Amino acid sequence: MQPNLQVDLAPGRKRDLVLKNPVMPASGTFSWGFDFAARFDIEALGAVVSKGITRFPRQGNQQPRVAETPMGMLNSIGLQSVGLDAVIDDLAPQWSRWGVPVIANVAADTVAEFGEMARALDGLPGIAALELNISCPNVDAGGIEIGQDPVASGRATEAAVRNTDLPVIVKLTPNVTDPVALARACEDAGASAICAINTVLGLAIDTKRRRPVLPRARGGLSGPAIKPIALRMVYDVARAVNVPVIGCGGIESGEDAIEFLMAGATAVQVGTATFANPRALLDVIEGIEAWLVREDVADVHEIIGCAQPQPV
């Protein structure tokens, strides 16, 4: 028998967020979805997550923007984006024709701007939920400054929630000592779900030139190298909040995804793995299903959060 893979990331909210399976791309690793849709079945995915949407179009950072690292990469893309108007006028109408929910990843500079952007996207056909990127390490203003402070994170969440009926997912940075405090602040402010994690701050040095590889020095580390960090954060956050948690960081196989589900994630995002393997998202979906069949699990909910500490 086919196991049930369907999950709801916004149960009991004004609008639900039902996914046919718990797998979606990570923001910024899937562009706007069209390149995938041109080559694979986009409707096989649980959801689509857009690249970070900024209020105005942004050029992004200079080259080099990426540095390969052991089992991963550092990026400093700098939110190259088409801007809010193009999303509303050009992209969302196309997304509305897909039989898969599209989650708009929103990157704002200020708390007020999160509110404005949430209002602009509210009720727009083609957008099923918002994901607040309060955790981008590669720009000067906003983002991470909000995302490292529980009070500011809560205010950004509240600003968005007040301005939309859409489920609001808040995406957390791992670059803090107490992610649980952040997650609780976002939950209290009305977040429908928490996504963990964004990239881990890192650095690479070009020994020949005796300077950092990336012009802005720091970059965001992603890929299998960060999986244990992401798993730990998902585990801690899932035990502290009552809203669904979306796990993200280094996932490239069904087995990886199962680990995140067992740690407490209701769904997962696949990012950097897609760069190394264009089929990674599909491999993860097929891998989860095969695992559930093999282990005779009828419903994916049976394993969500099942990995609990052993009594000592």
Added chain:
Amino acid sequence: MKLESAVVISNTKVYENTYVTWFHAPELASGVSPGQFLMMHCSNDRRDPYFARAFSYHRIDGERFAILYAVVGRGTAFLASLTGGDIVQAYGPLGKGFRLPGERGNLLLLAGGVGVAPMVDTAERAVAAGHAVVAMMGARSAAGLLPAGHWPADVEYITVTEDGSSGLAGRVTEALGEYQPWASRIYACGPNAMFRSLAEVLRHNGRHQRPEILMEENMPCGWGMCYGCAVFTRRGVRLCCKDGPRFNLFDVFP
């Protein structure tokens, strides 16, 4: 874009640290235009290096294709160690290739170093389409040149070396001489320094030749997903892998 396991047919050192590897892979070899590339995993288990490397199609023959590469790092060292029957994972074809003219013309192909890789396929197709082709390749010395036998017979092959050990002395862009006015179109692949000086040389009298270039950037994904490969052009930011790697010379080096 197709994902396929490519089977090594042969692997030969053709000069200096440069190899040509032939693969059997019907999907990867079909529907390719000259200047397009593929992403090839340079490890047995796709672990180290984690990302595939971009390689231009060097030649295509039915269900087989060849790449030409210089051994400069981990990925290319792995490729150089391959032998017949070995299998690597790859996906392609990717990107936008050269636009060869519809009517018969005089095509000048310029190659700097390993930038020669896509020029042989380009020359083969241009000759087959009835164009007159001159290919110029520049290298530091004679040892860094693709041997003449690797070009189609109908191509006039001009070599240029910085130390004068073979052909004309100097750099490709200094040696253009009589060939530049002869050409109706110019196609180039090489380092950015070569494109910069080509733009300089052509700025006043070569614009009508609409020079097209193949650019190289860091490419983690190769298919428009990561935005790592940005090229800053006169018309805005473009992705090298998806909008390129073919660009109009003067859009990038105005």
